[in-house]
Amino acid sequence: xxxxxxxxxxxxxxxxxxxxxxxxxxxxxxxxxxxxxxxxxxxxxxxxxxxxxxxxxxxxxxxxxxxxxxxxxxxxxxxxxxxxxxxxxxxxxxxxxxxxxxxxxxxxxxxxxxxxxxxxxxxxxxxxxxxxxxxxxxxxxxxxxxxxxxxxxxxxxxxxxxxxxxxxxxxxxxxxxxxxxxxxxxxxxxxxxxxxxxxxxxxxxxxxxxxxxxxxxxxxxxxxxxxxxxxxxxxxxxxxxxxxxxxxxxxxxxxxxxxxxxxxxxxxxxxxxxxxxxxxxxxxxxxxxxx
Amino acid sequence: xxxxxxxxxxxxxxxxxxxxxxxxxxxxxxxxxxxxxxxxxxxxxxxxxxxxxxxxxxxxxxxxxxxxxxxxxxxxxxxxxxxxxxxxxxxxxxxxxxxxxxxxxxxxxxxxxxxxxxxxxxxxxxxxxxxxxxxxxxxxxxxxxxxxxxxxxxxxxxxxxxxxxxxxxxxx
Numbered sequence: 001x002x003x004x005x006x007x008x009x010x011x012x013x014x015x016x017x018x019x020x021x022x023x024x025x026x027x028x029x030x031x032x033x034x035x036x037x038x039x040x041x042x043x044x045x046x047x048x049x050x051x052x053x054x055x056x057x058x059x060x061x062x063x064x065x066x067x068x069x070x071x072x073x074x075x076x077x078x079x080x081x082x083x084x085x086x087x088x089x090x091x092x093x094x095x096x097x098x099x100x101x102x103x104x105x106x107x108x109x110x111x112x113x114x115x116x117x118x119x120x121x122x123x124x125x126x127x128x129x130x131x132x133x134x135x136x137x138x139x140x141x142x143x144x145x146x147x148x149x150x151x152x153x154x155x156x157x158x159x160x161x162x163x164x165x166x167x168x169x170x171x172x173x174x175x176x177x178x179x180x181x182x183x184x185x186x187x188x189x190x191x192x193x194x195x196x197x198x199x200x201x202x203x204x205x206x207x208x209x210x211x212x213x214x215x216x217x218x219x220x221x222x223x224x225x226x227x228x229x230x231x232x233x234x235x236x237x238x239x240x241x242x243x244x245x246x247x248x249x250x251x252x253x254x255x256x257x258x259x260x261x262x263x264x265x266x267x268x269x270x271x272x273x274x275x276x277x278x279x280x281x282x283x284x285x286x287x288x289x290x291x
Numbered sequence: 292x293x294x295x296x297x298x299x300x301x302x303x304x305x306x307x308x309x310x311x312x313x314x315x316x317x318x319x320x321x322x323x324x325x326x327x328x329x330x331x332x333x334x335x336x337x338x339x340x341x342x343x344x345x346x347x348x349x350x351x352x353x354x355x356x357x358x359x360x361x362x363x364x365x366x367x368x369x370x371x372x373x374x375x376x377x378x379x380x381x382x383x384x385x386x387x388x389x390x391x392x393x394x395x396x397x398x399x400x401x402x403x404x405x406x407x408x409x410x411x412x413x414x415x416x417x418x419x420x421x422x423x424x425x426x427x428x429x430x431x432x433x434x435x436x437x438x439x440x441x442x443x444x445x446x447x448x449x450x451x452x453x454x455x456x457x458x459x460x461x462x463x
Contacts, residue, residue: 002316002318002321003316003318004316005296005314005316006296006315006316007294007295007296007315008294008295008296008298008315008316008359008361009292009293009294009295010361011292016292019292020292020294024294034357034358034359034362035339035354035357038318038338038339038356038357038358038359039338039339039357041316042318042337042338042356043338050294051315051359053359053361053362055362079351102435103342103434103435104352104410104414104431104432104435105342105345105352105353105354105410105435106339106354106357106435108348108351108352108353109348109351109353109354109357109358189434190430190431190434191434191435
């Protein structure tokens with residue numbers, strides 16, 4: 001298994017990268033961490049005519065954690081985001097989800113933004129971008145544009161970005177106050193693609209009642225989607241909310257496909273179980289952050 | 292901006308500067324074996340799943356089948372051949388994890404072993420040796436590599452063994 005022949009360019013600026021992408025047309029593909037792209041090349045499921053390797057572009061490897069959220073540059077490796085205490089303090093879902101991304105050797109090389117741009121519905125960070133109501137910055141020859149997650153993901157491995165473009169960063173808004181998060185996956189082996197995964201955010205009001213409960217799933221559905229489960233638990237005191245009911249609500253809302261690893265029904269069952277479990281954990285954390 | 296199909300690269304492999312002119316589509320795993328003659332790096336699945344081809348790029352465990360050779364131009368690569376250290380008397384001493392693999396019978400056919408050794412050596416070197424290793428740490432360290440012979444029990448045992456040896460060394 002060897003990649004089909006291609007041309008290779010390693011530009012030193014985003015503008016140079018866009019120049020190559022423009023001149024090479026549709027056959028050109030951006031290479032960042034390559035942990036999803038290179039297997040596709042080796043298996044010849046993809047055969048780009050040109051690879052535009054952005055790894056030598058300076059300035060794309062910053063993690064900027066501020067009061068509004070965390071901006072993650074296109075060359076930030078999963079391992080660095082996982083280790084960033086500053087990022088975790090602003091948006092704890094980042095570290096919690098990243099810990100589930102493959103294995104350490106893959107996390108050392110693969111990038112968070114690359115996995116979002118790859119738009120694989122079994123990728124953790126696509127759902128985290130959705131759950132946090134995040135966005136990406138897309139650089140094109142005509143300038144930079146912010147694209148919200150709902151407009152970005154179009155289908156499995158498909159985004160709304162066409163033509164010459166580089167996703168230069170992703171922005172994950174900060175966790176609101178009186179909120180908690182949790183993330184969990186079921187995989188056949190640790191580090192494998194999840195059979196099903198769930199990330200949740202629970203926000204309480206000042207009286208420690210559930211103000212909102214939202215969830216997003218991994219390997220369920222074709223594009224990331226955020227489910228509002230507040231109807232099942234909203235207004236209830238945090239200690240007596242029926243998280244299993246929220247799980248059942250989610251089970252009825254999702255439309256997973258079955259495959260070799262799990263039937264659609266089994267995935268729905270996992271959605272119910274993981275939802276109840278993660279909501280309880282997130283609620284306990286939210287309660288701890290509510291004076 | 293030039294678009295190339297061949298590139299001349301300079302890589303420090305196991306401490307030795309090496310140059311090679313390679314097709315840009317050549318994987319690092321194949322460059323190590325065919326350009327540099329370092330056949331200790333084993334090629335298993337060739338799509339990042341098995342971990343056999345793991346090497347260290349700038350000290351970090353990396354799947355060499357998921358990196359192009361041109362991408363390590365100017366970087367340092369350590370393969371299983373580079374894990375041992377000089378004993379300053381003209382010989383070599385094995386890394387503690389290599390010693391532990393031998394002692395604990397942590398391999399049978401040996402195909403996956405180079406990937407385990409590079410991954411575990413880097414993982415053990417990166418942790419505070421004075422702290423006793425936990426089962427969770429061991430699971431996390433071995434979790435990215437497949438072995439079809441051993442059932443992992445002796446590999447995990449070797450990992451604990453090496454950590455204990457490094458702890459003894461550090462606290463002596």
